[in-house]
Amino acid sequence: MDVKKLIDQEEFFYADCIAINSCELIGFEIKGNRIEFDHKIVIDMSDLTYIFNNFSVDIAGSIYAGGEGASHGSCGFFYKKTHDYLDWILISTESNPFTSVEIKNNDARFSTSSGATWVVPNNNIKAVYIENEFNISNSL
Numbered sequence: 001m002d003v004k005k006l007i008d009q010e011e012f013f014y015a016d017c018i019a020i021n022s023c024e025l026i027g028f029e030i031k032g033n034r035i036e037f038d039h040k041i042v043i044d045m046s047d048l049t050y051i052f053n054n055f056s057v058d059i060a061g062s063i064y065a066g067g068e069g070a071s072h073g074s075c076g077f078f079y080k081k082t083h084d085y086l087d088w089i090l091i092s093t094e095s096n097p098f099t100s101v102e103i104k105n106n107d108a109r110f111s112t113s114s115g116a117t118w119v120v121p122n123n124n125i126k127a128v129y130i131e132n133e134f135n136i137s138n139s140l
Contacts, residue, residue, distance in 0.1 A: 003019040003023070003025070003086060003089065004085075004086045006048070007051070007079065007086065007089065010050055010051050010052065011048045011049065011050055011051060012048065012049060012051050012069070012077060012089065012091050013025075013043055013044070013045070013047060013048060013049075013091065014047045014048060014049040014069060014071045014072075014075070014091075014093065015027060015041075015043045015044065015047065015091065015093065016028050016029065016030070016041075016091070016092055016093055016094070017041075017043050017090075017091060018037075018088060018089065018090045018091075018125055018126075018128075019086070019088065019089050020087075020088050020125060020126075021086065021087070021088070025043060026038075026039060027039070027040075027041025027042070027043055028041070029041070030092070030094060030130070033129055033130045033131065034129050034130070035128050035129065035130075037126065049069040049070050049071035049072075049075060050069070050070040050071075051067060051068070051069050051070070051077055051091075052067045052068055052069075052070065053065050053066070053067040054066060054067035054068060054097060054098060054099050054100075055067070055098075055099065055100055055101065057101055059101075059103050060103075061082065061083070062080055062081065062082040062087070063080070063081045063082075064078070064079075064080050064101045064103075064108060064110075065078065065079055065081075065101075066078030066079070066097075066098030066099075066100075066101060066110055067097055067098060068096075068097030068098070069091065069093075071093075072093065073096070073097075074093060074094055074095070074096050075091065075092070075093050075095075075097070076091070076092055076095040076096055076097045076098045076112055076113075077089060077090060077091040077092070077098065078090055078098045078101065078110045078118070080108065080120075080123070087123070087125075088120075088125040090118070090125060090128065092118075095112050095114070095116065095118065096112045096113045096114040096116075097112065097113045098110045098111065098112055098113075098118070099111050099112065099113050106121075106122050106123070107119050107120060107121045107122065108120040108123070109131075115132055116130055116131065116132045117130070117131040117132055118130050118131075119131060
C-alpha cells in the first residue's frame with residue numbers, strides 16, 4: 001500500500017481511517033467529540049473513492065489540504081505533506097467535506113461544511129478531536 005501514490009492519483013480508501021507516514025493505516029470510530037482508534041477495524045484495500053481538494057495551503061513549508069470524497073456527500077478528508085512527504089491523512093465517511101484550515105497555537109484546525117472543526121493538536125493526528133460535535137451528530 002502506497003498511500004502517497006493514492007493521494008497523488010486523487011484516490012483514498014472509503015473508510016473511517018488515518019494513515020501516518022504513508023505506511024501505518026488505522027481505522028477509527030467517532031465517539032462523542034473524540035476519535036477512537038481501533039486496529040481491529042478492517043479496511044477494505046480495494047474500496048477506494050476519488051478525492052477532490054477544496055483547499056490547499058502552504059503554511060511554514062508544509063501543505064495542508066482537504067476536501068471531499070466522491071463516494072458520498074458526507075465523506076471528507078484532510079492531510080499534511082512536508083516536502084512531498086506525507087505526514088498524515090484522515091478520511092471520515094461522516095464528517096462532511098472539509099472546506100478550510102487554520103493554524104492556531106500549533107494546532108491545525110480543519111473546518112467542515114457542516115460547521116464542525118476537527119483539531120489536530122501539535123501535529124499529533126492520533127490526538128485529533130472534534131469541536132462543535134453537535135453539528136456532526138445532526139449531519140449523520
